[in-house]
Amino acid sequence: MNINATLFAQIIVFFGLVWFTMKFVWPPIAKALDERAAKVAEGLAAAERGKSDFEQAEKKVAELLAEGRGQVAEMVANAEKRAAKIIEEAREQASNEAARITAQAKADVDQEVNRAREVLREQVASLAVKGAEAILRSEVDASKHAALLSNLKQEL
Template sequence: MFINASLIVQMIVFLLLVGFTMKFVWPPIVKALDERAEKIREGLSAADKAKAELKGAEAQIAKELAATKAESGKLIGDAEKRAAAIVEEAKKKAEEEGAKIVAAAKADAEQQVGRAREALREQVAALAVKGAEQILQREVNAGVHAELLSRLKTEL
């Protein structure tokens, strides 16, 4: 087995190429790969951190949403109570106004009854005088007998 000179020259060139590559080409490639791996690790850790923050934010949002719902429920309940109180107050005022109207109507009716009774008394007194005139066949003087007619009115 003879190794010829071209094979030896090729081996020397190959070894020089490997040496050159190991000294000048390989370190920047390894450095770039290490930097890339570090960036990937940083990106993954940032993604994990962002996920954790997102979960925390979602939990905070859920808490705030629950608090807001509770507060709005309370406000709605208060508004319903206030509306019911306003309705009750309006009912009371309406009942009071109705009672005043009924009382005024009763007083007016009593006044009208009193006036009607007075008018009826006067009419009865006049009829009594006319009846007495006819019975006595003479005219009774109302001015002379005013006291008698007053007593008659009060008795009726």
């Protein structure tokens, strides 16, 4: 064999291999590479959308937290106002109850003083009758003297 014939055969085999590769092997590889590039591009786009969505969600969460804090502050303020109102109402009720108890005690004391005066008047009237009986040692008319003692009792 001649080197030229070998070289010529190798060139024909090489070009046949190149043609076979370009016709049957390269299109699926190129298609797979294009699909892979498209998937990578799609993944990058999805990542960018995800990043954007995440930033929007963070903003919304921050807004909701601020709104929630505002509502909590408002609730706390309302609760403090209500507590102050309840305390003031309790103080007012206690003051009214104290005034009522004081008035009742004064009325009870006045009533007891009047009872004591009445008992004292009766005792003084009885002593006056006994004293008059002892002094006079005469007959005492109970009906006449009862009217007099009643008048005396009223004067005392």
